[in-house]
Amino acid sequence: MSRINIVFLIAFVGLLVWVFLFGQETVQRVQRGAMTFFKPFVAGAQKVEDAITEFGKEKPSVTDVQAQLDQARRERDQLRLEVLRMDELAEENNALRESLNYVKNSPLQLVPARVIGRKPSTWYNTLIIDKGHDSNIAADSPVIVPIGENAGLIGKISEVQGRDSSVVVLLSDETCQVSARIQGSAEQGILSGQRGALRVMPDLKLKYLSKDAVVEAGREVISSGAGDLFPPNLLLGKIKDFKPDAITGEATVEPIVNFDVLKHVFVILPDTLESPDTSESVTRATPTSSP
Amino acid sequence: MIYFLLVTVTLAISFVAQEFLPVLEWAYYARMLLVPAAFYCGAVTVPYPVMLILATATGFVWDARYHVPVVPPNADHPELPFGFTIFLFGLMGSLIQGVRPLFRRGRWELPVLMIGICTLASLMIEYLVISFHRGGLFLSPEMWFKMLMTSLFSMLAAPFLLLLFSRLARWSGYRIRLEGITRKYSYGDSV
Numbered sequence: 001m002s003r004i005n006i007v008f009l010i011a012f013v014g015l016l017v018w019v020f021l022f023g024q025e026t027v028q029r030v031q032r033g034a035m036t037f038f039k040p041f042v043a044g045a046q047k048v049e050d051a052i053t054e055f056g057k058e059k060p061s062v063t064d065v066q067a068q069l070d071q072a073r074r075e076r077d078q079l080r081l082e083v084l085r086m087d088e089l090a091e092e093n094n095a096l097r098e099s100l101n102y103v104k105n106s107p108l109q110l111v112p113a114r115v116i117g118r119k120p121s122t123w124y125n126t127l128i129i130d131k132g133h134d135s136n137i138a139a140d141s142p143v144i145v146p147i148g149e150n151a152g153l154i155g156k157i158s159e160v161q162g163r164d165s166s167v168v169v170l171l172s173d174e175t176c177q178v179s180a181r182i183q184g185s186a187e188q189g190i191l192s193g194q195r196g197a198l199r200v201m202p203d204l205k206l207k208y209l210s211k212d213a214v215v216e217a218g219r220e221v222i223s224s225g226a227g228d229l230f231p232p233n234l235l236l237g238k239i240k241d242f243k244p245d246a247i248t249g250e251a252t253v254e255p256i257v258n259f260d261v262l263k264h265v266f267v268i269l270p271d272t273l274e275s276p277d278t279s280e281s282v283t284r285a286t287p288t289s290s291p
Numbered sequence: 292m293i294y295f296l297l298v299t300v301t302l303a304i305s306f307v308a309q310e311f312l313p314v315l316e317w318a319y320y321a322r323m324l325l326v327p328a329a330f331y332c333g334a335v336t337v338p339y340p341v342m343l344i345l346a347t348a349t350g351f352v353w354d355a356r357y358h359v360p361v362v363p364p365n366a367d368h369p370e371l372p373f374g375f376t377i378f379l380f381g382l383m384g385s386l387i388q389g390v391r392p393l394f395r396r397g398r399w400e401l402p403v404l405m406i407g408i409c410t411l412a413s414l415m416i417e418y419l420v421i422s423f424h425r426g427g428l429f430l431s432p433e434m435w436f437k438m439l440m441t442s443l444f445s446m447l448a449a450p451f452l453l454l455l456f457s458r459l460a461r462w463s464g465y466r467i468r469l470e471g472i473t474r475k476y477s478y479g480d481s482v
Contacts, residue, residue, distance in 0.1 A: 019374030034355035
């Protein structure tokens with residue numbers, strides 16, 4: 001190896017060590033700067049991705065279109081299209097009203113946010129949302145979506161990247177761990193994603209249950225509120241199966257939310273989590289539908 | 292010098308292009324890692340010191356954009372520290388420099404294969420570090436498929452990137468040739 005190569009190698013190692021020693025604040029400052037530059041491209045890329053996804057969807061055949069046209073003509077004659085449209089609007093209206101009711105009635109301070117980027121990382125299940133420091137969002141703030149009159153937890157803020165962007169680590173990631181209990185029973189455990197679970201709807205694992213627990217499939221899993229990070233009674237998923245081992249039991253849980261179709265979410269501001277009334281706020285009704 | 296600047300500009304453009312590359316659901320969310328592929332292709336065409344400079348700059352910007360400081364429960368530091376990509380690019384760039392003489396002789400097969408191997412190796416190292424922090428090694432078939440598909444996508448992009456770099460070299464008058472090697476093998480003359 002020539003002398004110049006050795007000199008550069010030593011300088012490289014020195015630089016590397018210097019970067020490794022960066023404090024959290026420095027890293028955040030660097031990433032904030034990078035996000036400011038890349039944000040227009042991130043938002044643009046999401047639009048392109050949506051357009052491509054839409055383009056790739058199967059188109060109906062000519063025969064199907066003809067059949068649909070005939071059907072539409074018949075329905076037009078009977079004014080059924082208008083009725084269907086009205087029903088559709090009413091349904092959408094109800095769904096939006098439910099979300100609005102949840103937000104209005106909740107004593108939690110909720111910040112609505114839009115998903116502007118999906119799966120930016122290779123190894124972590126994350127989203128990027130369009131709210132950051134300007135909305136008083138902080139790391140570890142829970143992120144939820146209204147489900148009927150209740151709320152489903154989708155993850156927590158991993159990093160506030162700038163004035164108007166944050167990274168959400170999803171519940172399907174192994175590092176997002178929630179203290180959870182099975183509704184209607186005293187069984188409590190820790191719910192988290194699984195490493196290497198890369199399916200569209202990855203199952204979650206509810207660990208540290210007692211080995212003799214009676215756990216029925218279909219039971220809802222909700223947050224217990226222990227640890228003060230997540231409010232209690234947020235919907236997490238439904239039990240799929242239960243396997244006891246020598247010491248503890250472990251249940252497989254199907255998430256209540258499809259993380260791939262999320263477009264709008266709510267971030268719970270950390271100040272409101274300290275309120276003693278929080279536990280009441282999200283315990284209102286057992287949801288009957290999932291998004 | 293002009294060529295090195297052109298490589299840097301190409302890497303900067305690849306960062307923007309990377310944003311527009313979608314993840315593929317059917318491949319367990321694998322995607323083409325264009326920036327690492329462009330870096331490895333660039334690394335095979337430049338001298339060792341320049342490769343190290345490129346590794347530092349590219350790794351730094353990559354981590355500034357894509358590093359997720361996920362701190363596991365009961366830990367103080369993120370599993371993958373900020374700057375880890377610089378280390379990976381430096382390491383893989385050093386490996387890929389080993390096939391540089393072949394590339395200078397006009398052989399592209401092994402460099403292209405090496406780019407795929409380096410992509411796979413860097414993903415594997417990242418995953419092993421994560422597993423080390425969390426305890427226990429778990430490799431699902433989906434995980435293998437994702438890593439292999441990501442590497443394959445990089446390999447598919449590699450010939451086009453190498454072609455681009457050889458064109459840039461010719462345009463800027465840079466000779467991708469080994470010191471001491473005969474002129475007939477240099478791209479500056481033969482391509």
